[in-house]
Amino acid sequence: MTLNDYIYYVILPVLAFSILLIFYRFFRGPSIVDKVIALDLLITTGIGIIAVYSIVHGRSTFMDTAMILALIAFLSTVAFSYYIEKRNRKK
Amino acid sequence: MISIIIVILITLGTLFILLAAIGMVRMPDTYLRISVTTKAATLGVGLLLISSAIYFNDLSTTSRALVIILFVLLTAPVSAHLIGRASYFMGVKLWDKSVMDDLRGKYQKKTHVLKSKIDNTPGDNVVHDRPDNENKKED
Numbered sequence: 629m630t631l632n633d634y635i636y637y638v639i640l641p642v643l644a645f646s647i648l649l650i651f652y653r654f655f656r657g658p659s660i661v662d663k664v665i666a667l668d669l670l671i672t673t674g675i676g677i678i679a680v681y682s683i684v685h686g687r688s689t690f691m692d693t694a695m696i697l698a699l700i701a702f703l704s705t706v707a708f709s710y711y712i713e714k715r716n717r718k719k
Numbered sequence: 720m721i722s723i724i725i726v727i728l729i730t731l732g733t734l735f736i737l738l739a740a741i742g743m744v745r746m747p748d749t750y751l752r753i754s755v756t757t758k759a760a761t762l763g764v765g766l767l768l769i770s771s772a773i774y775f776n777d778l779s780t781t782s783r784a785l786v787i788i789l790f791v792l793l794t795a796p797v798s799a800h801l802i803g804r805a806s807y808f809m810g811v812k813l814w815d816k817s818v819m820d821d822l823r824g825k826y827q828k829k830t831h832v833l834k835s836k837i838d839n840t841p842g843d844n845v846v847h848d849r850p851d852n853e854n855k856k857e858d
Contacts, residue, residue, distance in 0.1 A: 653743045673740070676764045679768050679784070686833065698790050
């Protein structure tokens with residue numbers, strides 16, 4: 629079993645299964661904060677999947693996308709928390 | 720030799736991400752879920768990025784991976800703190816078996832000021848009573 633087979637048949641299905649578990653929390657979360665956390669964790673897992681995928685395909689160009697995704701995850705979480713807090717202050 | 724190191728690192732990273740996902744489903748409380756997102760997922764993604772940097776053995780890829788790891792390490796605690804503060808002001812309930820709430824009666828609801836003493840001005844505190852406590856007070 630080579631490295632590519634191991635990654636393709638073991639690592640990527642496990643990561644996809646964890647994405648499914650996070651999606652369960654994303655759809656079912658009791659409050660809006662749970663959904664925001666699930667979205668953040670989805671993007672973080674997506675960065676890991678991109679890193680593994682760049683190993684499988686041997687192209688290091690995919691890492692740029694991971695960098696942009698990390699930036700967007702932080703910005704989206706900050707914006708969501710800012711507006712959630714502001715919405716409750718007005719009441 | 721390099722492939723063995725990559726296999727070890729990538730397996731550990733995937734296990735940590737899987738643990739974070741299981742914790743996301745199984746944890747009983749919003750605040751516990753925030754802690755799962757911050758710690759386990761950050762470690763898992765860092766291990767996966769280190770393994771890809773070792774595989775390519777290239778200056779540009781290594782620098783990109785290190786920049787992403789640094790960025791994730793810097794921003795995960797900040798975003799977790801912000802979203803935890805917002806959820807505390809929203810009045811998200813604690814788990815009914817959680818032991819203590821250090822901020823109880825210290826955050827003011829209207830002004831969002833954190834006081835060091837417990838100030839029980841009626842109607843100004845963030846309501847965080849667990850369902851059990853409210854029942855006991857009514858009795």
